[in-house]
Amino acid sequence: MSNFSLGAKARSAGYRLAGFDTIGSTNTEALAAAAAGDPGGIWFAALQQTEGRGRRGRQWMSPPGNLAASLLIVPDADPDTIATLGFVAGVALNRALSSILPQGMIRIGIDGADGLDGQSRIALKWPNDVLADGAKLAGILLEASKTPAGNTAIVVGCGVNVVAAPEGVPYPATSLRALGIDRTAEDVFEALTDAWVETFALWDDGRGIGTVLELWRGSAAGIGAPVAVTQDGFVRRGIFETIDSSGRLIIRDDTGARFPITAGDVHFGATASARS
Template identity: 70%
Template sequence: MTGFELGAKARAAGYRLQAQDSIGSTNAEALSAAAGGDPGGLWVVARQQTAGRGRRGRPWSSPHGNLAASLLLLPDADPSVSATLGFVAGVALSRALATVLPKGLVRIGIDGADAADGSGRVALKWPNDVLADGAKLAGILLEAGKAADGRQAVVVGIGINVVAAPEGLPYPATSIAALGVSRTAEQVFEVLSDTWVEAFALWNEGSGVAAVLEQWRGAAAGIGAPVAVTQDGQTVRGIFETIDEAGRLIVRANDNRRIAITAGDVHFGATASARS
């Protein structure tokens, strides 16, 4: 017995659960389930990942006691629309953390901003991170595959540092425990499974993308502040204006061009303000 359970809303919505203590990769397991004929709506969760990965295939370790969770979906939407499910996950995570963390510990959302990098609050960092006091607390990874019948399969992978943050990272990271809060991976997942139901209903098979992005912006780090985005060795610096209707980051560059960015590593603060 792992102790993981779906929340009441998730159970009522028909989601299913496959839980393990330790696993290689919850995303890989969910993609395998899709190829094997799973109809979707399956959460694969574990307290530890031994072969997890992040964006662009980067390795991502998950110490025992953290939460690794992947949701298999077979969305009836164009792949470009399905790509916005990462923002659904961000909204669900923001709502879950607002429930899990004691009120007043860190503020949730843009109204509580103390700094562009999210210091002093929980904030969503484009495209797929969640920050607490400016340090990475959680990450999201979307992966696409094929269902057994040839339909599009999307796996929404979510990793939350519950008891410890990975060491040796090139950026600051934190955990729920480091914030002084005692929670288990099971407790966090139960809440997350229910907040996902709410956010996914807002997405509504892609017709509610605008509403999801509006909520995402409300919890975002850095809007209106200097930002630097690096991709393939090239860096764009300017002001983070907004997220557009397709989920792209819009930067007003230092030469006043308005640039839409689909992927890249985002930096705030002194790094963002530096001139090339």
């Protein structure tokens, strides 16, 4: 049985919670709540998803014991600004995961995907993944819909491999258990809800996006390393230089030209030349 609870900061901020053992998709549940007129500020959390999804409709495997969590909010910001909430989620999830890691558990990442200091065990991969030692540990999915009143509702979905990583996927994946970390989905969720409150306050309806992006860069995977970004079959290769003020990935090619990337599949280091 699930035993989800909000963190103290989330409770104080007035967030609500709906917890499940098994659900089709926490994002779908949150979108349905938005369509029904829920004002937002509610988390949907589950120990298992049977119909989870990632970016571009890809399936997100979520076996029993992993965390699937989705937050419904109705932010007061324009659509372009709302799109940067993915970075808020990334920083919050990174903070939550880092807070439950045993002290001293540090390892260098792989394939150039380590953090800026070359030692970060947890790192953020543009645009929506969290890595542990270069392998995918968690993913983020933002979805938007309209409320009955015509406002834009955003669902921030987070999936964390707590007890098991998916098999047969075309990228390295890991779990907290595989890393030797004995924590539960409920532990991760509680830490996430409090980290969200802190990071969302920094975002401040978009006015603080610069601060959030700076925090994101500070935990970014692969800055300064070779990168390949696939967009509709076209692969652009170069050096991952930075994330700009709009959250776009900036690639510098061999000629020194810089290219802003707004979406695509990212591969680092050795895989930057091996995958399309």
